[in-house]
Amino acid sequence: xxxINHHLNDALLMGYATANLPEAFSLVVAxxxxxxxDCRARLESFEALGGALLDEEVADLTDDALDATxxxxxxxxxxxxxxxxxxxxxxxxxxxxxxxxxDLSAVQWRTIPGGVKQAVLETSKDATVRLLSIxxxxxxxxxxxxxxxxxxxxxxxxKDEDDRFARGDIEIANEDLHHTPxxxxxxxCICLAATDxxxxxxxxxxxxxxxxxxx
Amino acid sequence: xxxxxxxRDVDEHVDLPSYGSTMRPPDTRKKxxxxxxxxxxxxxxxxxxxxxxxxxxxxxxxxxxxxxxPRVKAFLMKSGTSEALAEECTQEVMATLWQKAHLFDPARAxxxxxxxxxxxxxxxxxxxxQKRPEPEDLTWGPEExxxxxDVVMMQQESDRxxxxxxxxxxxxxxxxxxxxxxELSHSxxxxxxxxxxxxxxxxxxxxxxxxxxxxx
Numbered sequence: 001x002x003x004i005n006h007h008l009n010d011a012l013l014m015g016y017a018t019a020n021l022p023e024a025f026s027l028v029v030a031x032x033x034x035x036x037x038d039c040r041a042r043l044e045s046f047e048a049l050g051g052a053l054l055d056e057e058v059a060d061l062t063d064d065a066l067d068a069t070x071x072x073x074x075x076x077x078x079x080x081x082x083x084x085x086x087x088x089x090x091x092x093x094x095x096x097x098x099x100x101x102x103d104l105s106a107v108q109w110r111t112i113p114g115g116v117k118q119a120v121l122e123t124s125k126d127a128t129v130r131l132l133s134i135x136x137x138x139x140x141x142x143x144x145x146x147x148x149x150x151x152x153x154x155x156x157x158x159k160d161e162d163d164r165f166a167r168g169d170i171e172i173a174n175e176d177l178h179h180t181p182x183x184x185x186x187x188x189c190i191c192l193a194a195t196d197x198x199x200x201x202x203x204x205x206x207x208x209x210x211x212x213x214x215x
Numbered sequence: 216x217x218x219x220x221x222x223r224d225v226d227e228h229v230d231l232p233s234y235g236s237t238m239r240p241p242d243t244r245k246k247x248x249x250x251x252x253x254x255x256x257x258x259x260x261x262x263x264x265x266x267x268x269x270x271x272x273x274x275x276x277x278x279x280x281x282x283x284x285p286r287v288k289a290f291l292m293k294s295g296t297s298e299a300l301a302e303e304c305t306q307e308v309m310a311t312l313w314q315k316a317h318l319f320d321p322a323r324a325x326x327x328x329x330x331x332x333x334x335x336x337x338x339x340x341x342x343x344x345q346k347r348p349e350p351e352d353l354t355w356g357p358e359e360x361x362x363x364x365d366v367v368m369m370q371q372e373s374d375r376x377x378x379x380x381x382x383x384x385x386x387x388x389x390x391x392x393x394x395x396x397x398e399l400s401h402s403x404x405x406x407x408x409x410x411x412x413x414x415x416x417x418x419x420x421x422x423x424x425x426x427x428x429x430x431x
Contacts, residue, residue, distance in 0.1 A: 017335075018335070019335050019338060019343075020394075023345050023346060023347075026347065026348050027348040030348040031348070033350040034351040037420065040350065040353075040419075040423060041416045041417075041423060042416055044323060044324060045413075045416040045419060046412070047324070047328050047332055048324065048325065048412070048415050049380075049391070049410065050332070050335065051324070051325055051326075051327035051328030051330070051373070052327065052373065052380050053331075053391065053392060053395050054286050054287070054327050054331045054334075056380075056392070057289040057293070058285035059285055059288040059292055060285065060288075061284055061302065062302060065280075065302065065305070065306060066280055066281075066284075068306050069284075069306045069309045070276075072310035076314075077311075081314055083318065083352050085352060086351050086353075093350070093351055095351070099348070124345050
């Protein structure tokens with residue numbers, strides 16, 4: 001729990017607290033927060049700001065609003081109240097398991113050039129999110145970014161020119177970053193990666209393959 | 216900026232019970248005596264939510280409803296929901312409060328904060344038709360009770376935050392409101408606000424640490 005070195009920034013936490021992130025980014029944020037108490041505390045402080053602002057303004061309700069609400073209460077919850085406790089030994093925290101339909105073993109991988117495997121998860125179209133499995137010692141294809149890219153490590157670790165990222169660590173990249181992440185020796189590196197624009201690969205082969213694999 | 220965003224209804228508190236933090240005159244804020252704390256913890260929203268959870272107390276719910284439902288509706292309308300939809304969603308938000316009363320952790324959030332998160336999630340659901348990925352819950356078991364001192368401290372920090380917001384220059388306040396109620400700009404909202412969020416964060420962190428410890 002306490003070994004996380006790379007965290008969410010305030011813009012992302014506030015964006016999540018105010019419901020202003022694309023669903024794909026929200027999934028990465030919720031997954032990181034499930035692993036990181038520091039970011040959870042920071043998120044809840046941004047939510048406290050929302051709570052404090054809630055006090056500022058009122059709107060009139062219809063006369064029978066309270067009775068109508070008691071009627072809703074008497075009907076019982078529309079969906080069962082879900083409590084998602086951390087599962088023991090799971091690789092994926094519960095928000096991610098919801099999207100995958102299970103833990104790591106349930107992922108339907110597709111191999112893409114370079115030996116990397118990926119699985120695109122279904123979210124709203126304003127951004128995309130995928131699971132990546134990078135073989136131990138292998139490099140991710142060299143790519144630049146348009147827009148923002150979030151990469152959250154779930155298993156194994158990767159290194160780029162400057163840093164090491166292991167389970168729970170999140171890398172926040174923008175268009176200025178050109179890097180070459182390499183999975184550490186020893187085990188494959190599983191990441192959850194969200195982009196708000198398609199990745200732009202710089203090598204020729206990946207670029208040709210790009211439209212076909214939806215990278 | 217729509218004009219109605221800066222209009223405040225000054226008469227709204229007249230019929231409310233006196234436990235809302237907005238009711239206290241500013242000078243009592245400095246005196247944090249034990250009596251003050253005990254009196255408030257007897258009466259506040261946290262205690263009412265607890266009565267909803269433990270006793271299924273409809274009168275407690277009605278008090279919470281009368282204070283918060285008009286605020287939830289205003290929030291939903293500012294976020295771009297039509298009035299009819301805002302009314303419907305507000306009732307659903309308040310019904311959810313009843314149904315989830317057992318999950319509220321007063322050591323980590325004020326009742327306003329908790330209601331804000333329920334309303335925000337309802338807004339995403341109703342307006343954007345999107346799923347909302349939520350972090351894993353770290354709830355107290357139904358039998359466990361948070362430390363009362365933590366609860367009181369959390370309430371005090373929340374009150375400080377409300378006060379800090381009302382002390383902000385109007386321009387900065389509007390910026391924060393825009394971030395929270397629609398009209399987003401990521402670069403603008405990242406600005407320094409000078410609000411005591413750091414202290415709130417430490418309180419929540421402390422509560423989380425205790426929770427982790429209790430779950431071991």
